[in-house]
Amino acid sequence: MARRLSDYSEADAKVRPPKRGSRPRTKQRPAHEDAITGRVLAVDRGRFDVLVDGVRVRAMKARELGRKGIVVGDEVALVGDASGDPDTLARIVRREPRRTLLRRTADDTDPVERGIVANVERMLIVTAVTDPEPRPRLIDRCLVAAWDAGIEPALVVTKADLADPSPLLAQYAALDLPAVVVARSGEDPHDGLDAVRELVADRWSVLVGHSGVGKSTLVNALVPGAGRSTGVVNDTTGRGRHTSTSAVALELPGGGWTVDTPGIRSFGLAHVGVEELIGFFPDLAPGTEDCPRTCPHLGVDDCALDDWVSSGRAGAGGEQRLDSLRRLIAARAGE
Ligand SMILES: Nc1nc2c(ncn2[C@@H]2O[C@H](COP(=O)(O)OP(=O)(O)OP(=O)(O)O)[C@@H](O)[C@H]2O)c(=O)[nH]1
Numbered sequence: 614m615a616r617r618l619s620d621y622s623e624a625d626a627k628v629r630p631p632k633r634g635s636r637p638r639t640k641q642r643p644a645h646e647d648a649i650t651g652r653v654l655a656v657d658r659g660r661f662d663v664l665v666d667g668v669r670v671r672a673m674k675a676r677e678l679g680r681k682g683i684v685v686g687d688e689v690a691l692v693g694d695a696s697g698d699p700d701t702l703a704r705i706v707r708r709e710p711r712r713t714l715l716r717r718t719a720d721d722t723d724p725v726e727r728g729i730v731a732n733v734e735r736m737l738i739v740t741a742v743t744d745p746e747p748r749p750r751l752i753d754r755c756l757v758a759a760w761d762a763g764i765e766p767a768l769v770v771t772k773a774d775l776a777d778p779s780p781l782l783a784q785y786a787a788l789d790l791p792a793v794v795v796a797r798s799g800e801d802p803h804d805g806l807d808a809v810r811e812l813v814a815d816r817w818s819v820l821v822g823h824s825g826v827g828k829s830t831l832v833n834a835l836v837p838g839a840g841r842s843t844g845v846v847n848d849t850t851g852r853g854r855h856t857s858t859s860a861v862a863l864e865l866p867g868g869g870w871t872v873d874t875p876g877i878r879s880f881g882l883a884h885v886g887v888e889e890l891i892g893f894f895p896d897l898a899p900g901t902e903d904c905p906r907t908c909p910h911l912g913v914d915d916c917a918l919d920d921w922v923s924s925g926r927a928g929a930g931g932e933q934r935l936d937s938l939r940r941l942i943a944a945r946a947g948e
């Protein structure tokens with residue numbers, strides 16, 4: 614049936630022509646719907662290597678990311694040329710929410726915290742039985758940093774061919790930590806390597822440890838061809854021959870990725886509050902129940918932790934652990 618003119622509503626007549634110069638709405642996409650996601654493998658002076666569907670793509674941060682940090686392990690959204698061909702550069706337009714973030718501050722009072730690696734599930738704390746001597750306070754810092762980040766730590770004790778690892782292991786027995794012992798045997802890189810492989814298989818992990826403990830040796834054994842430089846520790850500086858200082862993710866032949874952190878020599882923990890700190894010493898935390906209210910746990914005013922440790926309830930490492938905890942609390946108080 615034909616419509617009569619009088620049937621047209623006023624609204625029909627009010628369709629305005631588009632303003633000259635204005636673009637159709639559909640082109641103004643607020644989010645990058647067509648972005649693809651990848652995982653950051655390496656960061657080097659403003660350039661990022663991102664793994665996209667098995668291809669390594671070079672990328673830079675898009676301006677809209679602002680000062681938002683991107684670290685190894687981050688999951689990011691990319692636009693632009695993500696072919697991975699030489700001389701191409703994609704843009705990172707978004708950082709996906711992080712499941713874990715390993716952080717540190719320059720010291721225990723510095724308010725500026727830096728991300729080291731994101732989304733890893735496991736931390737291997739590498740320490741030698743001797744040469745160099747174990748540094749329990751650094752181990753304790755690493756444990757706090759791992760638990761604070763939501764990462765499961767494990768101990769890897771190297772150089773067991775040089776000395777008996779049991780006293781060191783006994784110190785941490787109360788913590789219910791996975792611990793693996795490795796040793797050099799002849800030409801073979803390491804006894805105990807299979808146990809390390811199990812800890813890192815099919816997941817993202819991060820290796821931490823101070824210079825000379827055998828971290829690079831371990832990485833080279835886990836990832837043949839990784840080419841991490843190993844060397845004799847310089848007696849004067851305590852430093853090895855490393856020149857690279859940035860974290861980098863290396864693919865494990867059996868599946869999974871491990872992140873080496875050559876430049877990291879310390880773990881400032883200014884971002885961890887005192888109450889949280891105590892919670893990250895699960896061998897000591899229950900001992901604070903008998904402390905006076907507002908006890909600073911610094912060894913004064915009848916702090917119950919002294920009895921807790923001397924009665925053996927924190928295990929063989931109790932004294933050392935309490936010393937670590939107290940130093941961390943004191944550092945927070947600026948003492
Ligand atoms: N006896 C013995 N020596 C080892 C073992 N693992 C590593 N080493 C030696 O210890 C020294 C230091 O090893 P690296 O792998 O360079 O140590 P690192 O922790 O990477 O140290 P940086 O390179 O300074 O970061 C080297 O001379 C290694 O050959 C081990 O299980 N037993």
Ligand SMILES: [Zn+2]
Nearest residue numbers: 904908910916
């Ligand atoms: Zn106390």
